[in-house]
Amino acid sequence: MTPQEATRTQRIPLNRDRVLRAAVALADATGIDALSMRRLAQELGVVPMALYKHVANKEELLDGMVDAVVGEIDPPASGPDWQRVVRGRILSARRVLLRHPWAARVIESRTGPTPAVLAYLDSMAGSFRDGGLSADLTHHVMHAMGSRLLGFSQELFDTSGPSGPPDPGLAARYPYIAELAATAAHDGGSTVGGGCDDQFEFEFTLDLLLDGFENLRRQGWTSARKA
Amino acid sequence: MTPQEATRTQRIPLNRDRVLRAAVALADATGIDALSMRRLAQELGVVPMALYKHVANKEELLDGMVDAVVGEIDPPASGPDWQRVVRGRILSARRVLLRHPWAARVIESRTGPTPAVLAYLDSMAGSFRDGGLSADLTHHVMHAMGSRLLGFSQELFDTSGPSGPPDPGLAARYPYIAELAATAAHDGGSTVGGGCDDQFEFEFTLDLLLDGFENLRRQGWTSARKA
DNA sequence: CTTGACGAGTGTACGCCGTACACCTATGGT
DNA sequence: ACCATAGGTGTACGGCGTACACTCGTCAAG
Numbered sequence: 110m111t112p113q114e115a116t117r118t119q120r121i122p123l124n125r126d127r128v129l130r131a132a133v134a135l136a137d138a139t140g141i142d143a144l145s146m147r148r149l150a151q152e153l154g155v156v157p158m159a160l161y162k163h164v165a166n167k168e169e170l171l172d173g174m175v176d177a178v179v180g181e182i183d184p185p186a187s188g189p190d191w192q193r194v195v196r197g198r199i200l201s202a203r204r205v206l207l208r209h210p211w212a213a214r215v216i217e218s219r220t221g222p223t224p225a226v227l228a229y230l231d232s233m234a235g236s237f238r239d240g241g242l243s244a245d246l247t248h249h250v251m252h253a254m255g256s257r258l259l260g261f262s263q264e265l266f267d268t269s270g271p272s273g274p275p276d277p278g279l280a281a282r283y284p285y286i287a288e289l290a291a292t293a294a295h296d297g298g299s300t301v302g303g304g305c306d307d308q309f310e311f312e313f314t315l316d317l318l319l320d321g322f323e324n325l326r327r328q329g330w331t332s333a334r335k336a
Numbered sequence: 337m338t339p340q341e342a343t344r345t346q347r348i349p350l351n352r353d354r355v356l357r358a359a360v361a362l363a364d365a366t367g368i369d370a371l372s373m374r375r376l377a378q379e380l381g382v383v384p385m386a387l388y389k390h391v392a393n394k395e396e397l398l399d400g401m402v403d404a405v406v407g408e409i410d411p412p413a414s415g416p417d418w419q420r421v422v423r424g425r426i427l428s429a430r431r432v433l434l435r436h437p438w439a440a441r442v443i444e445s446r447t448g449p450t451p452a453v454l455a456y457l458d459s460m461a462g463s464f465r466d467g468g469l470s471a472d473l474t475h476h477v478m479h480a481m482g483s484r485l486l487g488f489s490q491e492l493f494d495t496s497g498p499s500g501p502p503d504p505g506l507a508a509r510y511p512y513i514a515e516l517a518a519t520a521a522h523d524g525g526s527t528v529g530g531g532c533d534d535q536f537e538f539e540f541t542l543d544l545l546l547d548g549f550e551n552l553r554r555q556g557w558t559s560a561r562k563a
Numbered sequence: 564c565t566t567g568a569c570g571a572g573t574g575t576a577c578g579c580c581g582t583a584c585a586c587c588t589a590t591g592g593t
Numbered sequence: 594a595c596c597a598t599a600g601g602t603g604t605a606c607g608g609c610g611t612a613c614a615c616t617c618g619t620c621a622a623g
Contacts (some may be wrong), residue, residue, distance in 0.1 A: 122571070147611060158611075159572050167610065175407060199485060213484075214444065227510050232514035244515050252537035253544060254485045257440075283454050285461035288471050309559070310479035317480060317552075323546045332536070348599070373581060386601050394581065411592075566623080573616070580609070587602070593595080 123155060125163045130172045133209065136174065141211035146170075171215055176225035178212045181205045185232050191240020192319050198233065199254075204309060243324050249320050249332060350382060350389045356400045360436065363401065368438035373397075398442055403452035405439045408432045412459050418467020419546050425460065426481075430538060469553050476559065477549050 121127070131153050136144045145165050146167055150157040164170045183201040188194050217227065230251070237247040348354070358380050373394055377384040383394045391397045394446035413419050443453065457478070464474040516551050 136623080145606080158574080158613095161611075162571055216440065227513060229514045231510040234515075237451075238512060238515075247512075247515075249537060249540045253541040256538065256541045257484045258481045258538075258542055259546065271562070283458040285465060285474075286454060286458045288461075288474075289470075290593055295447075310476060311483065311485075311523045313476045313559075314480040314483045315485055318485065318544065321548050326545075332540075374579080383568080384600055385584095387598055388582075469614080564623100566617105568619100568621090569619085571616105572616090573614100575612105575614090577612085578610095581607100583606085585602100585604090588600090590597105590599085591599090 123153065123159060123163060125173070128153070128160060128163045128170070132154075132170055132174050136211050137209055144224055148322050172219060172223050173214065175216050175219060176223050177224070178205060178209050179216075179225040179229050181228060185236055191236060191242075192323060194240070195233070195236050195299065195317060196315060196319065198236065199310075202229070217317060225325060237322075240326075242322065243333055245324070246330055253318060253322075348379065350386060352389060352400070355380070355390045355397070356404050359397055359401050363438045364436055367381040368442060399446060399450050402439065402443050402446060403450050405432060405436050406443075406450070406456050408435075409456060412463055418463060418469075419550060421467070421541065422460070423546065425463065426542060427539075429456075440563050464549075465552075469549065472559055473549070473552060473557055478522060480545060480549075492503055505555065 132144060132149055135149055135152055138149075146160055147157045149170075150160055153160075153321070160170075164173060182205050183198060185198050186194050219226075222230070232246055233254075234251055237250055238244065242250060351361060355376070362376055363377055366375075373387055374384045376397075377387055380387075387397075391400060409432050410425065412425050413421050415505055446453075449457070460481075461474055461478055464470065464477055468479060
């Protein structure tokens with residue numbers, strides 16, 4: 110065994126990929142707030158400043174993590190039915206974001222989109238164009254897919270935790286929300302606890318929009334904005 | 337002038353409201369990342385620890401800021417046309433979030449919804465119910481309004497900054513995105529720069545969903561999930 | 564074989580952050 | 594006249610990102 114080999118087995122040299130992988134794993138395990146350069150270095154058995162030989166700073170680390178995660182999304186399938194293609198891809202993206210719950214917030218916090226995100230959006234737009242949507246319609250459709258009309262995410266309804274019986278005063282103050290919660294509860298089937306079936310909600314919205322898009326396409330919709 | 341009055345004019349005593357107002361103003365002016373307890377105290381002419389007599393910690397400060405912002409949203413109008421009522425309210429919420437660009441991210445970062453957010457969601461659900469949507473449909477509709485199907489926000493397309501001519505290599509790598517950008521550019525009318533008309537995009541999505549909801553309502557849609 | 568450049572990892576230090584804790588001080592009720 | 598209390602202060606601690614100067618192992622050129 111040469112000294113080289115001894116050294117190699119003793120300590121695999123760091124590189125950008127190993128740093129990014131460890132960062133993603135650490136964020137998955139302990140949450141994005143607990144991800145610090147110091148903790149990450151510790152995890153890698155290295156002094157904090159060593160990381161800076163592989164990423165310029167923490168922002169660039171986050172960029173790299175985003176690209177790593179977005180890279181996990183399945184490539185677009187091919188097929189004649191554009192709705193099927195888009196639907197499958199988006200459900201793949203959803204699975205990835207569920208695996209890395211911190212990712213959505215980090216992606217949205219980036220000042221500019223990273224290359225992997227751009228590539229994802231580009232190929233998504235390509236699927237719409239291939240499906241026969243005009244560039245005009247595709248443009249608005251892409252915006253629609255990214256919108257949160259309430260400004261808040263859907264997870265607000267998650268009343269996770271041990272919970273116990275729901276606060277009765279809460280039902281009095283927010284009667285409609287209480288009603289919705291009740292609906293979700295005795296809705297039966299796949300949801301065991303009081304929570305709602307997020308997967309169902311997701312697909313409900315997705316299909317509603319996809320059908321809306323298809324209708325617009327068939328009608329030859331165009332953004333006829335009178336200035 | 338009694339000594340009381342002299343003291344009062346010399347220094348208005350701090351209170352929770354003044355702290356929250358100052359925090360919102362500071363976040364508006366310098367961004368949420370630049371909002372620290374120390375900077376905020378400085379702005380109020382007070383030592384950092386003084387703030388802790390009025391808010392328990394920074395998390396509670398952020399909660400208070402969220403409630404202050406959500407409180408700016410117009411109360412629901414009344415009227416026979418539920419789509420009109422909902423539309424107006426959501427556009428009001430949008431105006432508020434545009435005034436406080438940091439707010440959406442802060443709201444989503446809260447672990448649980450604050451009372452003001454709950455009240456907002458509750459009255460929104462009430463508008464749907466009053467409009468004749470079933471509790472079941474209302475439930476799914478509320479989810480749909482909060483979804484971001486791509487996981488990313490719409491602002492990704494903002495190529496703000498001085499920009500200059502767009503990178504030609506970028507067009508080669510991301511042809512579809514380039515096409516969309518071109519569409520937005522010569523789209524004319526209200527948008528002067530290369531950017532798109534976000535207001536138009538927002539209303540496009542909103543109306544697409546509202547029409548979809550109305551169709552489901554007319555058809556007596558119900559979530560007939562076969563277990 | 565020597566040398567010297569270079570890239571990876573180290574150690575120290577600085578300024579910022581949130582906030583625990585003990586202290587002061589003016590106010591207002593008894 | 595007293596003192597409890599609420600609001601503001603000062604000091605201090607541990608954690609953060611990272612600038613900067615360093616050491617040390619590797620390897621190509623002389």
